[in-house]
Amino acid sequence: DSGVTQTPKHLITATGQRVTLRCSPRSGDLSVYWYQQSLDQGLQFLIQYYNGEERAKGNILERFSAQQFPDLHSELNLSSLELGDSALYFCASSVIGGSGGYNEQFFGPGTRLTVL
Amino acid sequence: GDSVTQMEGPVTLSEEAFLTINCTYTATGYPSLFWYVQYPGEGLQLLLKATKADDKGSNKGFEATYRKETTSFHLEKGSVQVSDSAVYFCALSEIAMRFGAGTRLTVKP
Numbered sequence: 001d002s003g004v005t006q007t008p009k010h011l012i013t014a015t016g017q018r019v020t021l022r023c024s025p026r027s028g029d030l031s032v033y034w035y036q037q038s039l040d041q042g043l044q045f046l047i048q049y050y051n052g053e054e055r056a057k058g059n060i061l062e063r064f065s066a067q068q069f070p071d072l073h074s075e076l077n078l079s080s081l082e083l084g085d086s087a088l089y090f091c092a093s094s095v096i097g098g099s100g101g102y103n104e105q106f107f108g109p110g111t112r113l114t115v116l
Numbered sequence: 117g118d119s120v121t122q123m124e125g126p127v128t129l130s131e132e133a134f135l136t137i138n139c140t141y142t143a144t145g146y147p148s149l150f151w152y153v154q155y156p157g158e159g160l161q162l163l164l165k166a167t168k169a170d171d172k173g174s175n176k177g178f179e180a181t182y183r184k185e186t187t188s189f190h191l192e193k194g195s196v197q198v199s200d201s202a203v204y205f206c207a208l209s210e211i212a213m214r215f216g217a218g219t220r221l222t223v224k225p
Contacts, residue, residue: 043213
């Protein structure tokens, strides 16, 4: 158990809908990262928040957004869903937000999103 | 930009066989390097890491050495077990992790 929790575990929805994925980081970790894992794209970094502020953006679509709340949990909002958004979405957390060995990231179990 | 290339799988081995999964990287700086493992139906777990050249990371019988001269971080294990069956990801650390494509390992009894 990494200490990172994600809810829900599974989500099934229809095209055009909007969903919210939730992540609680490990106790003491200030940084939260979101990743998307799909068969064709592999593991891709979406976005990072550090202590409530957006820190870095990766391959995140404009239809997707995220935020980190004062209690440090984070939510990833996916809207106008398409079939191709079906994937496993991981949240990870780390103590700080920089690069290097201090940036060891701990991953949650993921949310499997299926768009029908 | 920085990138990671790892050997394509799948890899199928018999129990107690020697394992090598190749990983090479491209980076402008001096990143830290990681191996993560993903067991079926689970998230990613950190297997080992190395933060500078010539560092050797090790855990659960797995080892990898950070080789700056060959820009490599190959994963090895001397004797694999059925329980090692999983997908292994090589990664380097920028702000976020940049992952290789993953290598699926199946160990047969």
